[in-house]
Structure formats: structure tokens, C-alpha cells
Amino acid sequence: MESFSDFISQSHSVTLAVLALLSLYFILINWVFFYRLFTINSWIERETLSLEQLLMGAENVTTNAYLYKFISSSSKISREIFDLGMFSATKESTKGLSYLSVVASTSPFIGLFGTVVSILDTFDDIGGAGGMNMIAAGVSDALIATAGGIFVAIFAYTFHQVLKRRAYELNGLIRMQRDAVLARKAEEA
Incomplete structure (x- = not known):
């Protein structure tokens, strides 16, 4: 077994x-x-608390809720204001997902590129010395780049899916708050 420096x-x-x-x-x-x-x-915790307060009879979302800044900036509560808040929350909660998606899809190809270049180098070296041992050692070392690319892709894809699910849960909580406030306003009218 060769060392890292080798x-x-x-x-x-x-x-x-x-x-x-x-x-x-x-x-x-x-x-x-x-x-x-x-x-x-932490955002989900705040939104859960706000939803619980609404379900317990509160008139409006709590001041820590994401929708509060949209409600407080408008003189009249409307579906359009809440839709604006929902779009903003979706944009904010999904930050970083595109980066993880790009890494998940490109890292295996980057690793494969390293492998191909290394295999080409191995075949170039064979012309002078030759032998099956040299081919096996060269290909074995070359495949480390592919393995590295796959390793990174697995984590990037998994992280992407976990964050996507958490963003979906968060947006669901915000949507429920919106619906609860609009239902209260409809009852009052």
C-alpha cells in the first residue's frame, strides 16, 4: 500500500x-x-409558534413571524400581500439549493475528467516501461478521482433533498398562517 505522499x-x-x-x-x-x-x-420554530398562537385564537401572526413585516407594511390585509410574503419566503427558504444541485450534478463528471486524464497519462507512460502492474497501478490511482466525484455528489444530493423538504415544511407553516388570518378576516366582514 502506497503512502499519501507517494x-x-x-x-x-x-x-x-x-x-x-x-x-x-x-x-x-x-x-x-x-x-x-x-x-x-430556527425559522420553522418561530413559524410554528406563530401558527399555534393563531390556532389558540390570536387575531394576527406574532411579531416574529415572517408574514408580520408584510402585514404591518400595508394598511389593508389582502391575499395579494400574503402572496407577496409567500413568494418572498419561498425565495428566502430555498437559498443555496441551486448550488447544491449544481454540485450534485457536476462533481461526478469532474471526477471522471480527472480519471480520464490520469488513465491517458498511464497509457502514455506504458509506452516506455510497460507491464500489467503499471497499468493496474495507474488505473487504480486514476479511479480515485471518480470515487471522489461520486462521494461529493452523494452528499450534495442528500443535503439538497433535506433542505428542500425543510423549505417545503416551512412554506406550509407560512401558508397555514396566511389561511388562518384570511379566514378570521372573512369572518369579521
Whole structure:
């Protein structure tokens, strides 16, 4: 088994650049995921509390609720104001999802590119020395880039799905608040 320093010294520079890029991708998707997850989870807690208050008989959403700033900025509560709030909440809650989607779809191809370049380099080296051991070692090292790309893609896709589901739950809570307030206003009229 070769050491990490042997792998670095024997690998093609493109393969190393691909692995560095995939490492950066991995760090960034983790940062995006955990930052957005904590943000959305705290937001869900606030919206759940506001919905509970509405269900207990409150006239309006709480001051911590996302829809409050839209209601307070208008002299008349209307469906259009709430729709504006819903669109804004959807936009805010899905930030970062497109980045995770792009990483999930491109990282396997980036890894494959590194593998192909490394295999080409291995075949180029075979012309001089030759032998099956050299081919096996070269292909084995080359496949690390593909494995890295798939590894990053799995996490990016999983993180995307988790955040998408949490954003859906959040928007559902906001929609329920909107419906509760509009139903109260309709009863009063």
C-alpha cells in the first residue's frame, strides 16, 4: 500500500487539481447545508409558534413571524400581500439549493475528467516501461478521482433533498398562517 505522499508524487497534476476542486466543493456544500439547516430550523420554530398562537385564537401572526413585516407594511390585509410574503419566503427558504444541485450534478463528471486524464497519462507512460502492474497501478490511482466525484455528489444530493423538504415544511407553516388570518378576516366582514 502506497503512502499519501507517494500518491501525490505519482498522480497527474490534473487529477490533483480535480481532487482539490472536489475537496473545496465538499467543504462548501457542508457549510451551505449546516448554515441553511440551522437557519431554516430556527425559522420553522418561530413559524410554528406563530401558527399555534393563531390556532389558540390570536387575531394576527406574532411579531416574529415572517408574514408580520408584510402585514404591518400595508394598511389593508389582502391575499395579494400574503402572496407577496409567500413568494418572498419561498425565495428566502430555498437559498443555496441551486448550488447544491449544481454540485450534485457536476462533481461526478469532474471526477471522471480527472480519471480520464490520469488513465491517458498511464497509457502514455506504458509506452516506455510497460507491464500489467503499471497499468493496474495507474488505473487504480486514476479511479480515485471518480470515487471522489461520486462521494461529493452523494452528499450534495442528500443535503439538497433535506433542505428542500425543510423549505417545503416551512412554506406550509407560512401558508397555514396566511389561511388562518384570511379566514378570521372573512369572518369579521
